[in-house]
Amino acid sequence: MQLSRKQFDILKVLATTKANLTQRELAEATSYSLGSVNGILKELASHSYVEGTTISPEGLSALEPYRVKRAVFIAAGFGTRLVPITFNTPKPLVRVHGVRIIDRLIDACLAAGINEIYIVRGYLLELFDQLLYKYPMVKFLENLEFNEANNISSSLVARYLLSNAYVFEADLLISNPAIITPYHYTSDFLAIKKNRTDDWCFRVKDGVIVEEKVGGEGDDIWQMVGISYWNEEDGHKLSQDIQDVYQSPGGKERYWEQVPLVYKKEHYAVEVRECHEEDVVEIDTFNELKAIDKTYDV
Numbered sequence: 001m002q003l004s005r006k007q008f009d010i011l012k013v014l015a016t017t018k019a020n021l022t023q024r025e026l027a028e029a030t031s032y033s034l035g036s037v038n039g040i041l042k043e044l045a046s047h048s049y050v051e052g053t054t055i056s057p058e059g060l061s062a063l064e065p066y067r068v069k070r071a072v073f074i075a076a077g078f079g080t081r082l083v084p085i086t087f088n089t090p091k092p093l094v095r096v097h098g099v100r101i102i103d104r105l106i107d108a109c110l111a112a113g114i115n116e117i118y119i120v121r122g123y124l125l126e127l128f129d130q131l132l133y134k135y136p137m138v139k140f141l142e143n144l145e146f147n148e149a150n151n152i153s154s155s156l157v158a159r160y161l162l163s164n165a166y167v168f169e170a171d172l173l174i175s176n177p178a179i180i181t182p183y184h185y186t187s188d189f190l191a192i193k194k195n196r197t198d199d200w201c202f203r204v205k206d207g208v209i210v211e212e213k214v215g216g217e218g219d220d221i222w223q224m225v226g227i228s229y230w231n232e233e234d235g236h237k238l239s240q241d242i243q244d245v246y247q248s249p250g251g252k253e254r255y256w257e258q259v260p261l262v263y264k265k266e267h268y269a270v271e272v273r274e275c276h277e278e279d280v281v282e283i284d285t286f287n288e289l290k291a292i293d294k295t296y297d298v
Contacts, residue, residue, distance in 0.1 A: 070118065079091030163230065189270055
């Protein structure tokens with residue numbers, strides 16, 4: 001049986017919250033009315049997916065098709081804007097308060113039960129081997145064209161691994177690992193609601209991304225965060241669409257997410273998933289790094 005969106009949302013909360021929740025607490029966690037929660041729980045109970053507000057083994061089985069299977073990290077680039085520190089260190093391996101940037105992302109995946117992890121590497125690729133001491137489960141993919149193409153070349157290397165998968169820009173400093181969740185109903189992109197931004201952003205209608213652009217303002221603008229999830233169907237489509245765009249005129253200059261959001265957007269309906277400024281930040285420049293970690297301000 002395919003779950004409805006509301007059934008999924010209730011089961012997801014029950015599966016990922018250790019405390020025994022009341023119906024009122026479920027309503028607060030899902031933003032559904034108390035009456036809706038009561039009705040959904042009755043539906044779920046009729047299929048033996050819950051007992052009261054406790055998820056059953058059958059309920060956990062019903063969630064399995066929505067489980068994230070793997071994570072793919074795009075980590076091949078040079079990190080030009082973080083010079084001089086990236087002369088000798090790939091940006092994802094830069095330490096902030098003593099911890100490598102990518103470590104926090106990997107730890108968040110492991111906490112969510114995502115143990116199949118791939119890192120697409122290119123610049124100073126041998127330095128990523130140091131991760132294996134702490135994360136022996138990590139597998140590496142080599143992007144030998146990182147110097148000649150944009151990050152679409154990294155997605156090309158990983159294009160057959162994108163079903164039921166997170167895709168991360170590996171240079172994001174995450175402070176709230178809970179934004180990495182083990183279950184997703186459909187493909188989505190993390191974003192921060194904004195009234196105005198000069199950064200890469202989405203225009204959103206009814207929860208679905210309808211445009212990607214640089215800069216925007218209005219009630220429908222969300223600033224992009226480089227963390228996305230792709231369900232099984234969309235992952236299969238991406239494997240072909242990424243190759244098609246890459247091989248098209250000017251294709252090597254594209255960013256990878258422009259494949260589903262711009263050049264092949266008729267094939268996808270990607271939802272926006274909200275996070276907040278304090279959850280994750282991209283360190284764009286060395287000055288920003290110094291502002292966050294004073295040990296670099298020498």
